[in-house]
Amino acid sequence: MPSPADRLLRSIYRRPASWLFEQYGLRPPSASQVAAFAARELGTVCAVDTGFADDLDAVVVVGGGCLGSCAARPADLGLDCVADILAPLTFASVTGSACLIYLPIGEELLTAGDIRAEQWRRFGGVVNRFVRGLAGQLPAPTNLTVCQTDNAAESRKLEETVRARRGQLDACDLGNLYELRPSRNPSPPSPGRLAQYRRTIVSYLPEVAASLADGCSGRVVVVENIHQVRAVNTARHLLDGNTDGGRIDHIVTLPSPTLSGTGRLSRAQGPDALRVLDDPELTARRILAAPDVVLAYWEAALKPLATGRSLVEVLAAIRDLLYTAVAGPGPASSNHVNGEADALAA
Template identity: 40%
Template sequence: MTRAPAAGAGTSTAQAPGATAERVLRGMYRRSGAWLLDRLGLVPAGGRPELAGHVPVEIGTAFAVGPDFERPVAGRSVVVGGACLTHCDARPERVRAEFVADTVQPLLLAAWAGVPCVLFLPVGEEMIVSDPSIGRQDWRRFGDGMEAFVRALAAAVPGGRPPVVVRTDAAETSAVLDRAVERSGDALAGLDLEDLYTVRPARAARRPPGPARLRQYHRSIVTYLPEVVSELAPGLDVRHVVVAENLHQAKAVRAAEAVAEAVGAPGRIDHLAHVPSPSVTGTGRMARAEDHSTLFCLDAPVVRAEKLARMPSSVRRFWAACFPEGPRPPHGPGAPQAEGDAVRLAALFDGWHRTLARATGTPAAPAAAATSDRTPPEGVTR
């Protein structure tokens, strides 16, 4: 298996990503896009002929690839993705807007390339690390609603086909993942996974992941292996997996490449990384934000309006570009762009709110979810 150079090795040759990505990345990480790409062994996706015409690359939301990236090709490739459900606690009102952003990107890539899309719904991984008092039946009901939500989002992507949705809470799926982890045991054991889902070095000493978190990490890593995707999506010819997930999955994708190489697994793995969702203020990732700086899909309209009012222009542009194939409100003669963006954002979030409410049987205008300052720990994963 061909692999990119080790992250951070040698002299930096990465160029800055597009303006959209650069502004949001600088706000979240206090680092340039070039610094981040060099640290992760990635290169800009913009300007690569094999991705010409893919709208998220052209507008800068999908912005990084491995140096030897190969585009998905019909007949041998599948696009793989999966959005985090971190700290949802089996409650639809805890689903963050980043879930939508991270679900839409693989759907858009698969539709553009004309290849199948396999989306992992990581309910099983959340069960491993969440409050054990949450019952299995609660998780199953939550998973059913989230699967319906994912399918509704997929149906709105022009030119797409229905994705293969893999529920990791299903017994047969869980067994496949656990067997894959067991087969890859020595290769996985040799990986340094302490900072698997971090980009910048931690300021303080970090505790190594415990057994439950390690199991979660291992199961996530093997979902990128072509032979595992093939087993979970029977009927698909899977010789090439193109992972379409955000920048924080880059080390996990690299870990999967290392495992595949160590065990002699067939196939190829590539990664098209998109910008992680920023917090409301754009000063950090939504995955790490306190509730008052997080957009929840089921936020009450008045709560969402207050959050949108606090957004800087760069964050507004990020969300306006999140679903580039969606309907755009007309801008009348002389209408300011900011006003048009505000209308578009309101329409997008209203649509996601209604769709998730229908899918999960949740009241369409619940009480505000943003009532605490709970901050998720580092190390979250899909």
């Protein structure tokens, strides 16, 4: 019988897990690794890279969430972003590792279109505070660094690394970096999108992580969902033949599913979306009524926050963290917080 992970991957990507793993140099975690990940409350892991080493001493855990579908609006921040950020935070917290969370605001600015740069920067500040709020719900990760990539120093490091690695990057096929199965009608990415891809790829390099995160060694352990696997693999390819370049491993999590389990939540629109600021009771009812693999995913993804709390209470706590992040530093009334959320969502 297919595992829940295989059923979910097959439903989302129309391919079995074995096909995805063979295509992208992954393997299922061993029984001991499954137990170790579960003990670290990382229940959404579906694979690791084929060269993954169990020794987790002196590593930096790298992760982040996709923000593009939010269009710089806190009201549209999805629960998929929460799941993607919680996974590396939790793993770093339990293992005592340094943790580097990327907020790709600088990359979104490259293709922002009509959305004002200032709106994206304000949104980045909100998500930055939100991430720190989530981390505060866990035993604090060692040396947590939240890297907002529109900040001058961080952006400069990424651009310098892209320039230094440009020859290698240009030799890589970046056209379908986030397409895991063949597209019938592929279209070439725009120059702005390619610039996004290059910056994202080099962000995984140990040399970049070392410059941004305190306590970083030569080994990066990426904890991100399978949709990022081609970008992570490309970064690892940049290290080929360079014995001093460090190491990149990937703990691969499942992508957050839509309520039907047939697509990725990051692409969901309208009634199919699950947003942080949605009514917690309604969201909980929708998740509890979903297919078993979807319910199991959300139970595992939110487990780090669930100690002694119901699903409704967990969702309410997450919503409150985002309201607090929107309000910014200092005390604020609930009316003020709701007003600020409405203003940023406009």
